[in-house]
Amino acid sequence: MFSTIEIAKGVSLHIRQSTQFKTVNLSIKWRKPLTVKDAAERSVLSNVMQHSNGKFKKSAEFRSYLDDLYGTVMYFDASKRANDHTVVLNVETVNDQYLAENKVLDDVIDLIQTAIFNPNFENDQFISTIVEREKEMVIQRIQSIFDDKTRYAHQRLTQLIRPNHPASISANGTIEEVKNITPESLTKAYHSMINDDKIDIYVLGDVDVDAIQQKLVNALTFKDRESIPYPEYEESKPEKDYFNEKQDMNQGKLHIGYSTPIKFGDEDYPKMQIFNGVFGGYAHSKLFMNVRERESLAYYASSSYSSHYGLVYVVSGIEPSNEKKAIDVINEQLEEMKNGNISDLELNQTKAMLGSQLREALDSARGQIDIYDQYKDLGEEFSIDKWRERWKKVTKEDLQEMASQLKLEAVYFLSGKEGAQDANN
Amino acid sequence: MQTIEFKQLDETLYYVKLSNGLEVYILPKKGFSKTYVTFTTKYGSVDRTFKPLDEDEVITVPDGIAHFLEHKMFEKEHGDVFQEFSEYGASANAFTTFARTAYLFSSTENVLKNTETLLNFVQEPYFTEKTVNKEKGIIGQEINMYNDQPDYRVYFGTIENMYHNHPVKIDIAGTEESIDKITAEHLYTCYNTFYHPSNMVLFVVGAVNPDEMIGFIKENQDKKEFKDAQEIERHFEDEPTEVAHKSREMKMDVQKPKVYIGLKAKETNLSGEEMLKHEMCVQIGLECLFGRASDFYTNVYENGLIDESYVYDFSLEQGFGFALIGTDTADPDKFAELVFEQINKVEKEEVFAAEAIERIKRKKIGFFLRALNSIEFIANQFTRYKFNDMNLFDAVPVIEQLTVDDIKEAFKTILGESQQTMFKVLPLNERK
Numbered sequence: 087m088f089s090t091i092e093i094a095k096g097v098s099l100h101i102r103q104s105t106q107f108k109t110v111n112l113s114i115k116w117r118k119p120l121t122v123k124d125a126a127e128r129s130v131l132s133n134v135m136q137h138s139n140g141k142f143k144k145s146a147e148f149r150s151y152l153d154d155l156y157g158t159v160m161y162f163d164a165s166k167r168a169n170d171h172t173v174v175l176n177v178e179t180v181n182d183q184y185l186a187e188n189k190v191l192d193d194v195i196d197l198i199q200t201a202i203f204n205p206n207f208e209n210d211q212f213i214s215t216i217v218e219r220e221k222e223m224v225i226q227r228i229q230s231i232f233d234d235k236t237r238y239a240h241q242r243l244t245q246l247i248r249p250n251h252p253a254s255i256s257a258n259g260t261i262e263e264v265k266n267i268t269p270e271s272l273t274k275a276y277h278s279m280i281n282d283d284k285i286d287i288y289v290l291g292d293v294d295v296d297a298i299q300q301k302l303v304n305a306l307t308f309k310d311r312e313s314i315p316y317p318e319y320e321e322s323k324p325e326k327d328y329f330n331e332k333q334d335m336n337q338g339k340l341h342i343g344y345s346t347p348i349k350f351g352d353e354d355y356p357k358m359q360i361f362n363g364v365f366g367g368y369a370h371s372k373l374f375m376n377v378r379e380r381e382s383l384a385y386y387a388s389s390s391y392s393s394h395y396g397l398v399y400v401v402s403g404i405e406p407s408n409e410k411k412a413i414d415v416i417n418e419q420l421e422e423m424k425n426g427n428i429s430d431l432e433l434n435q436t437k438a439m440l441g442s443q444l445r446e447a448l449d450s451a452r453g454q455i456d457i458y459d460q461y462k463d464l465g466e467e468f469s470i471d472k473w474r475e476r477w478k479k480v481t482k483e484d485l486q487e488m489a490s491q492l493k494l495e496a497v498y499f500l501s502g503k504e505g506a507q508d509a510n511n
Numbered sequence: 512m513q514t515i516e517f518k519q520l521d522e523t524l525y526y527v528k529l530s531n532g533l534e535v536y537i538l539p540k541k542g543f544s545k546t547y548v549t550f551t552t553k554y555g556s557v558d559r560t561f562k563p564l565d566e567d568e569v570i571t572v573p574d575g576i577a578h579f580l581e582h583k584m585f586e587k588e589h590g591d592v593f594q595e596f597s598e599y600g601a602s603a604n605a606f607t608t609f610a611r612t613a614y615l616f617s618s619t620e621n622v623l624k625n626t627e628t629l630l631n632f633v634q635e636p637y638f639t640e641k642t643v644n645k646e647k648g649i650i651g652q653e654i655n656m657y658n659d660q661p662d663y664r665v666y667f668g669t670i671e672n673m674y675h676n677h678p679v680k681i682d683i684a685g686t687e688e689s690i691d692k693i694t695a696e697h698l699y700t701c702y703n704t705f706y707h708p709s710n711m712v713l714f715v716v717g718a719v720n721p722d723e724m725i726g727f728i729k730e731n732q733d734k735k736e737f738k739d740a741q742e743i744e745r746h747f748e749d750e751p752t753e754v755a756h757k758s759r760e761m762k763m764d765v766q767k768p769k770v771y772i773g774l775k776a777k778e779t780n781l782s783g784e785e786m787l788k789h790e791m792c793v794q795i796g797l798e799c800l801f802g803r804a805s806d807f808y809t810n811v812y813e814n815g816l817i818d819e820s821y822v823y824d825f826s827l828e829q830g831f832g833f834a835l836i837g838t839d840t841a842d843p844d845k846f847a848e849l850v851f852e853q854i855n856k857v858e859k860e861e862v863f864a865a866e867a868i869e870r871i872k873r874k875k876i877g878f879f880l881r882a883l884n885s886i887e888f889i890a891n892q893f894t895r896y897k898f899n900d901m902n903l904f905d906a907v908p909v910i911e912q913l914t915v916d917d918i919k920e921a922f923k924t925i926l927g928e929s930q931q932t933m934f935k936v937l938p939l940n941e942r943k
Contacts, residue, residue, distance in 0.1 A: 405651075
């Protein structure tokens with residue numbers, strides 16, 4: 087897929103020439119071990135770098151210039167994966183050949199260089215008014231989760247079952263840590279990100295590989311860097327196995343967390359993927375067919391496998407008075423799996439869906455970059471056929487074993503009616 | 512079969528109209544491994560008063576029925592259609608909008624088999640009182656889910672504010688009370704009226720061989736019998752230009768107030784290239800006034816009146832249309848005041864500067880070129896354009912030709928003071 091060269095120690099450039107897309111996509115990913123403080127700083131940092139730079143000091147000027155480059159999309163974003171915090175710069179620009187005139191790609195590379203290496207500094211520091219405004223933006227982003235009950239319930243459950251753990255550290259940090267940021271601390275975080283982070287640069291599109299490689303090596307003058315050690319993350323556990331919380335709302339949000347010893351990249355990882363598919367990953371799965379279709383309890387009922395943290399979540403939106411019944415039906419589905427009550431159809435459907443979805447993901451440029459970026463950590467050449475082969479081998483007995491290894495961490499129920507007590511946390 | 516070439520975009524579209532009236536479009540995309548197929552009827556939540564097939568009297572059906580029907584199409588005597596799609600590795604879905612109901616799947620294998628499943632399940636209705644009643648609990652939870660979403664409430668509250676009579680003001684899913692009245696007979700009446708092939712479009716995009724696919728679809732359709740196509744008679748009451756409510760609000764358990772400003776469109780009876788041009792003009796005008804490069808944006812950003820939830824958008828369909836500008840903000844009234852101030856400038860000052868308009872046109876062209884990488888975008892948007900007699904692939908040449916005068920002229924249609932409304936979602940006074 088991508089061909090890789092190291093342009094400095096700890097800085098890799100991955101390029102793939104393809105005529106599949108009408109645009110050229112670039113992604114630059116900066117990674118460092120995840121902590122709450124770093125997450126907060128780097129989240130604000132990505133906003134501040136997105137706002138302006140040394141050449142376009144006003145946000146409107148920066149935006150106008152991007153519009154002029156045929157609406158080139160360029161944004162910084164903060165995210166996390168496993169124990170890493172990532173700041174990413176995503177760029178998408180039209181392929182020159184679809185325009186009657188103009189050559190935009192060279193201008194876009196110049197702009198990337200500006201956005202990264204020429205920040206909007208006054209006296210060698212980020213500007214206080216911009217930093218304060220963007221701190222406020224990130225605080226609002228953190229607070230807005232409260233208004234989206236599904237996201238809120240998911241966040242609360244994760245905090246309750248994995249307190250002070252990478253699984254529950256938000257990519258935006260906490261409001262408290264964001265408030266602590268100063269132009270000085272943010273400038274320090276910027277230099278640390280540019281000079282110390284592990285960096286991966288991706289280019290995908292109908293490009294001349296040698297030419298773009300040369301241009302990027304000239305434009306992105308990153309220095310050699312050593313890898314940063316991870317801090318000791320503590321093993322964290324929930325205090326009890328049932329929590330509920332009341333808010334002013336109609337629907338009840340039932341979220342259940344389980345743990346599994348199997349994580350991304352483990353030998354049994356493909357078995358867990360199939361387990362999750364049969365249990366609740368799809369519209370043919372046990373949860374959908376029973377909680378929704380058989381019992382009419384919910385509009386949505388599904389499971390997801392958070393493979394980097396070894397967690398499985400079940401979510402469903404129900405009438406609050408049906409809480410017990412819904413939990414019973416969900417437990418019943420897990421029991422079915424433990425007892426090996428799994429049909430060949432369920433198994434085959436899940437294998438077909440996993441294969442299809444992986445192939446489909448490769449139909450978007452962003453999907454290709456993200457999948458390659460994730461799977462390259464496994465130290466093998468990524469291929470769909472290899473994964474299909476692994477899924478093909480998975481048997482009912484394997485799923486029984488996966489189900490038996492699943493351990494309930496906690497049930498969290500968010501609702502507005504009935505006599506629920508306040509969350510105990 | 513006709514072929515339509517879009518040279519600048521390097522795309523070829525294949526088209527055929529079958530004898531039963533079904534229009535089929537196929538767009539092969541090089542390098543893609545998936546195929547995405549949508550089967551869409553020009554029937555949405557607003558089509559609630561109409562003359563049923565072969566009858567003389569106009570009837571009004573319970574609210575939420577188009578969406579209810581969409582749900583019920585998936586259940587058959589032999590079970591759930593999702594099962595069949597999954598078996599062949601296809602992700603299936605459906606959605607109902609104000610004006611359309613779409614059924615779709617994507618898959619990387621067994622595309623013909625999955626296309627057959629799609630055609631057959633949408634063309635073989637199976638409704639019983641038992642299955643209809645079972646669905647009421649499920650859709651009731653879907654309605655509850657949306658009712659708990661403040662972003663949805665502020666959006667929909669603004670639309671409700673704007674309209675006196677037009678059914679766009681009715682929630683697409685209806686209410687728990689209205690769906691309770693739905694019967695299997697209602698579903699058959701709606702199905703028979705609106706799911707005739709002549710009221711539908713099949714769009715296939717991705718890794719597809721057009722000749723093979725067309726042959727397969729033809730064979731499938733030739734095996735089925737349909738009544739002759741009839742003109743569908745829909746009824747809508749007259750809708751005044753002015754909004755129904757100038758300002759309303761509601762309280763919810765939110766962190767921060769939310770506010771939307773709605774500008775009700777006066778010109779809602781366009782189609783074809785005229786509509787495409789009008790829609791693009793208003794969108795470009797809106798971007799010029801409220802986009803991230805505007806003075807307005809700089810001002811509200813620097814004064815802390817917006818956050819990342821800030822949005823502005825214009826949508827237009829046959830019979831209704833509106834611009835919306837909204838955000839979460841600590842001071843919704845101040846934000847609204849500045850929005851109205853900005854709108855009022857349009858008639859007094861030269862706000863649409865040639866240079867800014869050229870820049871936004873470029874941005875919009877870039878947007879379309881990027882969007883053509885997404886086969887989901889192409890399929891869904893192509894059908895929406897088609898139902899309004901527009902062509903998605905004309906968008907770029909149309910934008911290239913727009914002038915400042917075109918934009919001024921089009922923008923006038925959403926400017927009237929009586930067309931303006933505001934809706935707020937405010938936090939509860941006391942936290943529990």
